Amino acid sequence: MKNRIKAAVAIAATAFLLWYALSGIDWAEVGAQIRRANPWLMAAAVLVSTLGMHVRALRWKTLLAPVDPRVPWRPRIAGVCIGFGANNVLPARLGEFARVYVLSRETRVPLTASLASLVLERVLDGIVCIGFLLGAMAMPGFPAITGDDPRAALSFIVAAIAGLTLAVIAMAAAPDWSLRVAERCSRVLPGRARGPVLRACEGFVRGLHVLRSPRLLAISVGWVLFQWTFLAFSFWLAFRSVGIEGPGFLGAVFLQSLIALAVSIPAAPGFFGPFEAASVWGLGLWGVAKEQAATFAIGFHLGGWLTVTALGLYYAARLNLRWSELSGRERKEEGAGAGDAAGGDARPA
Numbered sequence: 540m541k542n543r544i545k546a547a548v549a550i551a552a553t554a555f556l557l558w559y560a561l562s563g564i565d566w567a568e569v570g571a572q573i574r575r576a577n578p579w580l581m582a583a584a585v586l587v588s589t590l591g592m593h594v595r596a597l598r599w600k601t602l603l604a605p606v607d608p609r610v611p612w613r614p615r616i617a618g619v620c621i622g623f624g625a626n627n628v629l630p631a632r633l634g635e636f637a638r639v640y641v642l643s644r645e646t647r648v649p650l651t652a653s654l655a656s657l658v659l660e661r662v663l664d665g666i667v668c669i670g671f672l673l674g675a676m677a678m679p680g681f682p683a684i685t686g687d688d689p690r691a692a693l694s695f696i697v698a699a700i701a702g703l704t705l706a707v708i709a710m711a712a713a714p715d716w717s718l719r720v721a722e723r724c725s726r727v728l729p730g731r732a733r734g735p736v737l738r739a740c741e742g743f744v745r746g747l748h749v750l751r752s753p754r755l756l757a758i759s760v761g762w763v764l765f766q767w768t769f770l771a772f773s774f775w776l777a778f779r780s781v782g783i784e785g786p787g788f789l790g791a792v793f794l795q796s797l798i799a800l801a802v803s804i805p806a807a808p809g810f811f812g813p814f815e816a817a818s819v820w821g822l823g824l825w826g827v828a829k830e831q832a833a834t835f836a837i838g839f840h841l842g843g844w845l846t847v848t849a850l851g852l853y854y855a856a857r858l859n860l861r862w863s864e865l866s867g868r869e870r871k872e873e874g875a876g877a878g879d880a881a882g883g884d885a886r887p888a
Contacts, residue, residue, distance in 0.1 A: 546630060549805040556812035560819045565830055572781060572834040580780035585842035587773035592847065594769055595619050595660075598762030601755055602656040605748030607648050614645035617854040624851015627809045627844055641858065651743040659749060662707055663763045665700040668796040671767060675793035682824045710743075711750035718744060771795050777839040783832075785825040794821045814840045 596616040603610045622638025629637075639653035675681060710717040721740040725733045749755045774791035778784070786794070794817070801817040802810040818836035819829055855861075 545805065549630070549807050552805055553807040553812035556806070556816040560812070560815035560836065561833060563829065564833055568828075568830040569834055569837075572831055573838070575782065576834065576838065577780045580776055581838055581842060584773045584776035584780060584839060585846055587776060588770060588839075588843045589846045589850070591766060591770045591773070592616070592619050592623060592850065594762075594766045598759065598766060599656065599660070601758045601762060602659050602749055603642075603648060603653070604755055605752065606652040606656075607646065610642070610646055610648060614642050617645065617858060618642040620847065620850040620854045621858075621860070622851075624848045624855070627848045627851070630808055641854075641860065644860075645858065651738075651740075655743045655747050656749075658703075658707060659747065659759070660763075662700065662704050663759060664767075664799070666704065667763050667767050668799045669700065671771075671792050672796035672800070675789055675796070678789055680787075680789055681793070682826075684824060707747060708750060711747035714744045714747075767795070767799075768792075774839075777835055781831060781835045781838065783822065783827055783835060785827065786822065790822070790825060794818065797821050809844055811840070 593616060596612070596619045599615050599619065600608075600610060603615075618638045618641040621641050622634040624634065625637040626632055626634030635657065639650060639657055642648055642653045643650040676684075718741060721736075725736050728736060749759060771788065771791040774795045775788050778786060778791060798814055798817045798821075801813040804813055806813050815833065815836040818840075819832045822832040822835065823829070
């Protein structure tokens with residue numbers, strides 16, 4: 540029943556946001572915009588966006604270094620592509636689990652340590668995206684906002700990320716204390732379940748060692764800044780492909796950060812709805828017509844969806860991994876499997 544409610548909320552949110560983004564649009568004008576668009580620039584934008592998967596796989600090595608500094612390239616890029624590809628077609632963001640499952644399946648990295656690295660990645664992404672968004676809005680060239688100011692809507696997201704950040708820092712700074720708290724909390728569990736849960740907690744805390752290493756943390760921050768600047772370039776290329784000139788690179792930084800936060804809300808697979816609504820609203824600040832903004836959103840989003848999904852399918856086939864296996868594995872691995880993995884071979888740096 541709980542999963543059905545989540546699915547209903549996600550579908551309703553997608554339907555509403557698509558209605559907001561696409562209602563009142565002159566589709567004949569959208570067709571004309573598509574015919575005038577530069578396909579080579581759009582292809583270049585999609586290529587740069589897809590290469591962002593490879594940048595993410597590169598930065599993942601630093602986050603995994605405390606557990607295993609020699610995690611090979613192939614399982615990292617396969618995990619990233621399968622994870623994002625799965626999020627494009629499977630509900631409930633199963634791609635997040637798919638990514639850590641693939642890495643742990645193909646390497647000696649415990650599932651819980653892999654999950655900890657993903658939590659760190661998401662925390663860093665959230666901090667940088669909010670920083671980029673507010674930084675862009677503070678620049679002199681940013682247009683005046685009339686009506687609802689998104690900074691008010693951001694307060695909840697900022698609070699959630701701040702709370703998660705503080706919790707992660709506390710676990711990393713005081714691992715022994717964190718494990719003692721986990722041990723006390725585990726006393727409410729049946730005796731047979733207590734051991735696997737504690738081993739899972741130990742593996743998760745071990746995976747947060749990056750925060751205790753100034754060098755690794757600095758490298759991780761550098762990677763995340765590079766990644767989001769690199770991805771903003773793909774947005775700028777997509778703007779140019781459909782003749783959007785006004786926002787420039789400042790608008791690309793703003794919009795990619797806005798979309799990154801928008802897709803965090805519950806939605807159907809592929810993030811259709813949040814992407815389009817954020818694009819239409821964000822570009823509207825620069826006076827971009829709804830038809831032109833929709834042309835950008837449809838072309839860029841669909842192009843990225845197809846390439847990332849294709850890469851996910853390719854790597855899933857190379858690893859002989861059935862995508863239907865992922866949802867079934869999730870239920871089993873969350874139980875005994877996660878605890879067993881946490882007790883596996885791990886070599887802190």
